[in-house]
Amino acid sequence: MNTPEPIRIDRRVAIKWMLTASAGAMLIRTPSFGGVAPETAASAAGRPATGYGTDPDLVKGYKPGDLWPLTFTAAQRREAAALCDIMIPADDHSPSASAVGVTDFIDEFVSAPYPDNVRDGKKIVDGLAWLDAESTRRFGAVFADASAGQQASLCDDIAPEEPANPDLKAAADFFKRYRNLVASGFYTTPVGMKDIGYVGNVPLARFEGPPADLVERLGLTDEVKW
Template identity: 50%
Template sequence: METFNDTMRVDRRTALKWVLAASAALQLPTSSLAQDTAKSVTGYGKDPNLLKLYKIGELWPLTLNDAQRATATVLSDLIIPADEQSPAAAKVGVVDFIDEWISAPYPDNQRDKPVVVQGLAWLDQESQRRFKNNFSALTEEERVVICDDISAAKAAAQFAEAAKFFARYRALTAGGYYTTPLGMKDLKYVGNVAMTTFEGPPPEVLKKLGLA
């Protein structure tokens, strides 16, 4: 049986997998958002200055309290731990990103808000039930025991809602991490840089995708 350690930790050396994951993770608002905004009487306020670097929480009030952020931090770092090349997720601001994301006033973000908030609460409740402590205070082995149950391909019925939370939180963690400069460097993403040649994907990647 595959466990969290086998399937759910991020293997950051498999760059192509995370290019695909990061591009799909955020589920950014579609054109329907523009339609929602156009129909709104009050709107969402003035457009931000795109040349300014805003501080966390400057555009709208944040959601997570200290206890929730502690839980979010250890969960993010469990999903993307530090390795010899790169820091763990929380070190590059992933928790700030998730807090900003669920606090934004837009429809897609507001749909994610109860999923994340209730999921973090469930983790602490389940940790108390099993180990008499909050999730952030557990050992890594104890956290993995819980995550094994909610990260399985087919979670048991009693973990169905927690599994939905975990899947969404993992996607947000990946999206937040791999859109930072360090995350893009980890993917070896070079961006809009001219290339004199392009050899195509490596044979091992094509083989893994069933294309070779």
């Protein structure tokens, strides 16, 4: 199931969507994920016991790593960045995901102490390990060092939500979960918001509503009279 975008919704709905999204991204362990150490990099590094607490300063800005240590190894980080940019490459409108710090966000996510992050973070780290192992098996190179064509062929095998080879199901679930994380990270940046066409968050003297030509094009002219 897809995660709908964050439209103007009730907070409770947002929470529900978040829960649904993470439930939908549940990874099912298959033998193809075998060989991955049960300890994630994050847990091995020793997570802090708590997060930012119930009364954090809401006004200051935070960067990944400010509140809990980031835990990607250098190799994981390289691989995560490569996969970020396969998900969201640069185009004429905007740069790639890794260029605006999405790799840092993924690291922050998998390193966070909250139960959902511990659970999903392990799946992300396990998925990255699987991807490297599979790339090495197929191409003799870890994912980040594989050619663009090799990377694409591997991704195309795990892009189907229900892959023909059931052994790839866990990898496919990881791929979608990772895709959603990259999209979350990218479209919350100023660059991503501009790309998607979000033009709010600026003070206005008046709220004008939609322009008349758009209202007319959608056949809604009668609706602006109350």
